[in-house]
Amino acid sequence: MRRALAWIGIAGLYTILALISLRPIWQVGGDHLTNSLSDPLFLLWVLKWGVHQIRLGLPDVWNANIFYPTRGALALSDHLLGPAAQLVLFLEVVPNAIAGYNFLLFTSFVASALATCWVMRRGGLSWAAAVLAGWMFAFSPFRFSQIAHLQLLIAQWIPLTLWFWDRLLAERTVRNAALFLVFYLLNLTGGAYLAYMIHFPLLALLASRALAERRALITARSLRVLVPVALVAGAAVATLFLPYLRVSQSLGLARTESEVRQLGATPASYFSPAPQNVYFGAGTRDWLRSVLGADRARLFLRRENSLFAGFLPTILFVAGVVAVWRRRREGRTDPWERGLAISGLICFALSFPLIYEPLMRVIPGLSGMRVPSRFYVFVSFVLVWFAARGADDLLRRVPGPRARAALATIFALIIAVELTPRPLRWVPLPREEEIPEAYRWIAREPSVKALVELPIHRNPDENEYVYNSTVHWKPIANGYSGYLPPSHEALVDRIHFLPEQDGLDLLRQDWITHLVVHASNPRREERLRQWEARFATGPQRQVERVYRSGEISIYRLLSSSTPKRAG
Numbered sequence: 001m002r003r004a005l006a007w008i009g010i011a012g013l014y015t016i017l018a019l020i021s022l023r024p025i026w027q028v029g030g031d032h033l034t035n036s037l038s039d040p041l042f043l044l045w046v047l048k049w050g051v052h053q054i055r056l057g058l059p060d061v062w063n064a065n066i067f068y069p070t071r072g073a074l075a076l077s078d079h080l081l082g083p084a085a086q087l088v089l090f091l092e093v094v095p096n097a098i099a100g101y102n103f104l105l106f107t108s109f110v111a112s113a114l115a116t117c118w119v120m121r122r123g124g125l126s127w128a129a130a131v132l133a134g135w136m137f138a139f140s141p142f143r144f145s146q147i148a149h150l151q152l153l154i155a156q157w158i159p160l161t162l163w164f165w166d167r168l169l170a171e172r173t174v175r176n177a178a179l180f181l182v183f184y185l186l187n188l189t190g191g192a193y194l195a196y197m198i199h200f201p202l203l204a205l206l207a208s209r210a211l212a213e214r215r216a217l218i219t220a221r222s223l224r225v226l227v228p229v230a231l232v233a234g235a236a237v238a239t240l241f242l243p244y245l246r247v248s249q250s251l252g253l254a255r256t257e258s259e260v261r262q263l264g265a266t267p268a269s270y271f272s273p274a275p276q277n278v279y280f281g282a283g284t285r286d287w288l289r290s291v292l293g294a295d296r297a298r299l300f301l302r303r304e305n306s307l308f309a310g311f312l313p314t315i316l317f318v319a320g321v322v323a324v325w326r327r328r329r330e331g332r333t334d335p336w337e338r339g340l341a342i343s344g345l346i347c348f349a350l351s352f353p354l355i356y357e358p359l360m361r362v363i364p365g366l367s368g369m370r371v372p373s374r375f376y377v378f379v380s381f382v383l384v385w386f387a388a389r390g391a392d393d394l395l396r397r398v399p400g401p402r403a404r405a406a407l408a409t410i411f412a413l414i415i416a417v418e419l420t421p422r423p424l425r426w427v428p429l430p431r432e433e434e435i436p437e438a439y440r441w442i443a444r445e446p447s448v449k450a451l452v453e454l455p456i457h458r459n460p461d462e463n464e465y466v467y468n469s470t471v472h473w474k475p476i477a478n479g480y481s482g483y484l485p486p487s488h489e490a491l492v493d494r495i496h497f498l499p500e501q502d503g504l505d506l507l508r509q510d511w512i513t514h515l516v517v518h519a520s521n522p523r524r525e526e527r528l529r530q531w532e533a534r535f536a537t538g539p540q541r542q543v544e545r546v547y548r549s550g551e552i553s554i555y556r557l558l559s560s561s562t563p564k565r566a567g
Contacts, residue, residue: 181229
């Protein structure tokens with residue numbers, strides 16, 4: 001009972017911290033997203049597509065309704081199937097997908113902190129050090145710099161996956177195998193980046209345990225447990241990653257070295273606070289430019305660059321490394337701790353383009369990711385482990401329980417000041433029932449087989465169309481992702497706002513049946529009238545208007561002698 005009450009209290013603490021950090025999520029969580037309608041809105045569509053497919057029994061999950069007629073469009077981004085399954089359950093209670101997205105965002109902080117705290121306690125650290133570790137990991141500046149990327153924030157399965165993998169290697173039991181597979185599969189279905197990257201720490205822990213266990217790992221008794229685990233894990237990896245491989249090969253997709261260099265870490269990255277940090281606002285950034293000059297200051301202000309853990313976490317990390325090194329010299333080596341250290345060094349090295357670029361040519365999968373600095377998620381967990389070890393060592397050196405409690409309180413106050421971010425930006429978003437009636441008309445109209453919304457873009461402006469398509473789920477030629485397939489590029493190059501003859505021919509070749517045109521200002525309205533006079537009137541007309549409400553006009557593309565290409 002005492003342990004249960006302790007965990008309830010810790011969960012309450014992390015809940016309060018999450019409410020403060022994401023303020024005022026309790027007021028705006030039902031109709032706002034943070035921090036923009038770019039990536040968060042797209043991820044909301046990904047989650048809703050997953051919910052839609054789960055409810056249908058996953059008949060065609062990879063062929064998402066965007067980027068029509070490209071096949072396998074979901075594999076152009078993170079699948080988020082695990083979080084979508086959680087959203088299915090949430091929507092049974094609260095039928096609001098925006099609130100569901102924010103629930104996943106909120107719980108990612110609380111659950112990541114609790115999972116880290118639990119692993120620290122299992123690793124032998126004191127309650128105070130474990131609680132501080134969960135705080136430092138879940139509320140790190142890096143996570144707030146990635147607040148728009150939910151797939152990177154759902155990191156609660158990482159500590160548990162790594163811990164039970166090490167437990168399985170140390171004690172090859174069916175129970176440990178089942179626990180590892182549960183958390184491994186939860187992490188695998190959470191998002192492509194973390195699902196792929198976790199295999200490097202897993203290999204590091206395997207290497208460390210192999211040094212400790214030696215031949216015991218390959219005895220018949222061990223293999224009876226480890227081989228089935230490997231088969232289940234391999235089947236799950238194939239199920240989730242083969243669609244990415246097929247789409248990548250069919251479309252010739254690969255990240256360029258220039259992208260990797262632009263979004264990889266530099267030494268300055270590990271000293272760069274997040275823009276949300278209270279001490280790294282506009283005034284501090286201006287001061288940095290005045291002291292270092294614009295060019296040098298830019299090294300601390302790059303995208304995907306905020307990898308500084310904080311002053312106190314860094315100091316405690318150094319203290320922890322010293323404490324562990326001292327124990328090692330005394331002949332006490334923990335294979336788990338050694339594996340974490342190896343994994344941290346590997347992921348730290350992979351965050352730099354200098355290391356990442358040559359390896360992406362030989363290691364399968366690396367060439368599909370353009371942001372090496374995201375390996376910091378695993379660096380952060382290792383850093384926090386040693387920071388907690390350092391805090392524990394310092395607390396043990398203080399005589400008396402009251403003095404230790406006072407020092408732990410000082411640590412907590414410093415972390416509270418340092419890691420609590422400035423208020424986040426929340427952007428309003430219409431709920432599904434507030435989406436224009438035109439999309440419900442599309443859902444009801446059987447003649448609408450596939451559509452394009454105009455004007456068409458190469459940027460996040462497409463997300464409004466993508467989000468609105470969740471009302472009808474019919475194929476749309478629009479889309480947003482880290483990759484833009486050739487079908488979308490061709491439409492943008494040839495059309496943009498309204499199609500001329502060659503654009504209409506291209507739409508027919510792509511099997512588009514309807515055009516949804518947004519004339520949102522007087523200039524576009526005039527252009528639309530002129531376009532209608534040319535293509536929607538007379539015996540040779542090529543489109544006919546079938547719906548109009550407000551600024552939205554829907555046109556049916558009439559048949560032509562132009563041959564259609566295979567869909």
